[in-house]
Amino acid sequence: MVVPVTNGHRGKRSGITFCKGQRAPARIVSMESGAKAESMDTDDIIVQEDAVHYGHMRAALDLALEAHSVGEVPVGCVFVHEPSGEIIGRGRNRTNESLNGTRHAEFEAIDMILSQEGYRIQAENPEAHFWKDVALYVTIEPCVMCASALRQLGIGSVYFGAGNDRFGGNGSVFNIHTE
Ligand SMILES: [Zn+2]
Numbered sequence: 210m211v212v213p214v215t216n217g218h219r220g221k222r223s224g225i226t227f228c229k230g231q232r233a234p235a236r237i238v239s240m241e242s243g244a245k246a247e248s249m250d251t252d253d254i255i256v257q258e259d260a261v262h263y264g265h266m267r268a269a270l271d272l273a274l275e276a277h278s279v280g281e282v283p284v285g286c287v288f289v290h291e292p293s294g295e296i297i298g299r300g301r302n303r304t305n306e307s308l309n310g311t312r313h314a315e316f317e318a319i320d321m322i323l324s325q326e327g328y329r330i331q332a333e334n335p336e337a338h339f340w341k342d343v344a345l346y347v348t349i350e351p352c353v354m355c356a357s358a359l360r361q362l363g364i365g366s367v368y369f370g371a372g373n374d375r376f377g378g379n380g381s382v383f384n385i386h387t388e
Contacts, residue, residue: 265289265346266370268296272314273348276301286314286347288322291365297343298322314347315355319362332362341365353378356385 265287272285281302288298300317304310323329331339344366345351351359351367356378359367367379378385 261294262346262368265296265344266348266368268299269346269348269370272299272301276303276314279306281305284314284347284349286318286345288318289344289346291342291344297325297328311354313352313355315345315351315358318345319358338363344368349373350377350379350381352376353383353385356383360385 268287269285272287273283274285276285277283281304283302285301286299287296289295290297298318298321300314300319300321302314303312303317306312323332328339331337340362341364343364345359345364346368348370350369350371350373352373353376356367369379372381374381376382
């Protein structure tokens with residue numbers, strides 16, 4: 210059972226910076242089987258929501274570690290289809306390996322999503338608004354290039370683990386989503 214929760218500040222509790230996209234965020238909380246939304250108090254929902262955020266950020270961190278282990282800048286990310294809670298794309302930096310400075314984790318993951326026919330068809334249909342239901346969890350704030358790409362896609366939410374004082378495009382240097 211899922212219940213939508215709208216509170217743009219809850220990400221802060223888990224130490225994950227929440228960056229609002231171009232719409233109010235729709236949060237999805239997976240409930241224990243058999244639990245009823247009406248019986249959950251707010252603290253229970255926040256704890257469960259934090260666990261979801263931590264789980265996705267943990268997956269992103271694992272990818273960053275993988276990048277580090279092969280000599281890449283240690284950045285990793287996952288894209289989550291919020292209605293289902295499923296990770297639909299994973300990526301880590303591959304700039305050294307590919308000799309291509311644009312192969313950031315976000316682009317790797319976007320390519321993974323678009324390589325799956327079902328998602329590609331939805332993404333190509335402007336009326337499906339596919340990316341609005343997708344959240345990005347990335348270990349460091351997206352750079353200006355990636356933030357611009359995310360805005361053009363119309364991604365619903367971006368969560369990042371640390372700000373990026375040199376290249377950040379979600380507030381640290383520029384705020385691509387609001388400017
Ligand atoms: Zn980037």
